[in-house]
Amino acid sequence: MEGTLAKYIPEFAVSPAFELIVTHGVHLKIVNERATRHGDYRKALNGKHEITVNGSLNKYRFLVTLIHEIAHLVAFEKYGRNIKPHGNEWKHTFQQLMVPYIRPEIFPNQLLPLLARHFRNPSASSDTDTTLSLALKQFDAQKDNANYVFEIPYGTVFRIKNGKVFKKMAVRTKRFECIEISSGKTYLFNPNAEVEIIQM
Template structure:
């Protein structure tokens, strides 16, 4: 099992992750990419704890996602099922489980400051932390996609479902963009991946 884990997460992280999997009775399932999530946790009808993680994630994002989902399991066991999925109990559990991994033997030096900042108050998804998301993306295979923050204001772009938008100005943290076909305004995170239409 350690050798299998090494295919998906940093090598030095594999033994402690395997211990977490064994300790909490995790059934880990590696699945094809889902656009709406990197991973999830659920209790199956037979009581088994299933965690799924997308196969397409780079090893650093895979590790963060896997520990994120294990934190759900541990928090529910410890505090009960009535807690908020990403409330203070989960945040505390995620911080506690992730801390041993935030080391230069596991993560590249350039990612450590972003991880340290993120884990002061972890978000429901690493994607909502634009700085961490962009830093993790540097370890993905090359892609023809751009981030919204990279394309010029006024230019058009296509999203995954084929809809075309024109990039507008930034409102606090997100960009106001107009759907070309309908004129409706949508807000996009700066690290949303889009296809720039030149």
Template sequence: MSQVLEKYLPEMAVTPCLELIKQFGVHLKIVNKRVTRHGDYRRLPNGQHLITMNATSNKYQFLITLIHEIAHLVAFEKYGRRIKPHGVEWKQTFINLMVPFIRPEVFPTKLLPVIANHFRNPKASSSTDTNLALALKQYDAVQHKENSYVFELPMGSVFRIYNGKIFKKGKKRTKRYECLEVATGRMYLFQPNAEVEVLKD
């Protein structure tokens, strides 16, 4: 397990993460990247704790996601199954588990203030914190230069997403952008940092 974790985690995070995995009896499964999620936690019928993680070249994203999912396990075990998945119990558990990692031996100095700010009140997904998501993307081994972010596009721009669907960018609500699906006329909300392929006229 240690050799597997070395491939996906920052060097100084491997041993403490391995200790958490052993302490809480986690069965860790790493799968090909899923677009809709970075990872998930499930308690199996036999009582085993399964955490499924996307294989990713971004070690900092992997670490945050792994601790996020372990926090679900710990919060459910401590407070019971009736708590909200991303409620106050989970948030406090996530913060407590993550704090030992928020140091320069683990994360690049440039990332630390952004991460510290996120963990004042962590969101259900790091992707919904635009500042953190954009900061983390700088450490992807593969940069998708051909893609753009929704927030960068002028209103009225037409773009394609990962599944081939085509949208037209509309106005911004409080945090997200209204985008019209061209084929159906249905309105969807997009995170500012959603990566899309701009279609030329």
């Protein structure tokens, strides 16, 4: 398992991450990419702790996702199952588990201050921290000219991964209002949502 882990996370994170997996009895499954989530944790009926992580993630996002999911397990065991999944107990646990990894042997220098800032008050997904998310995306395997909602002009029509088509309309605080063409409903998009521009 340690050898497998080495293919997915930075070299100096392998031993401590493997130790966490063993200590908490994690059954780790590396799965094909899911558009809706990077990973998840569940306690199976047989009592096993199952964590799945998308194998397509770059090594830095994979590591953050793995620790995120282990933090769910640890928080539930420490505080009980009635806590909110991304409440204060989970945030505190995630911070404690992640801090030892935020160092230059593991993450590139340009990510360190962004990670330090994010982990002062970690969110349910690193994707909601636009600055960190875009910085992490720089390490993805090259994708064909990704466009992000924040950078396309207002009025642009675009498609998302599930095939739905939208038009960018306005900005609301930190997110963008976009109208779904087929239904006329308004949806809010994170600035770093990847989209495919449709030429009209």
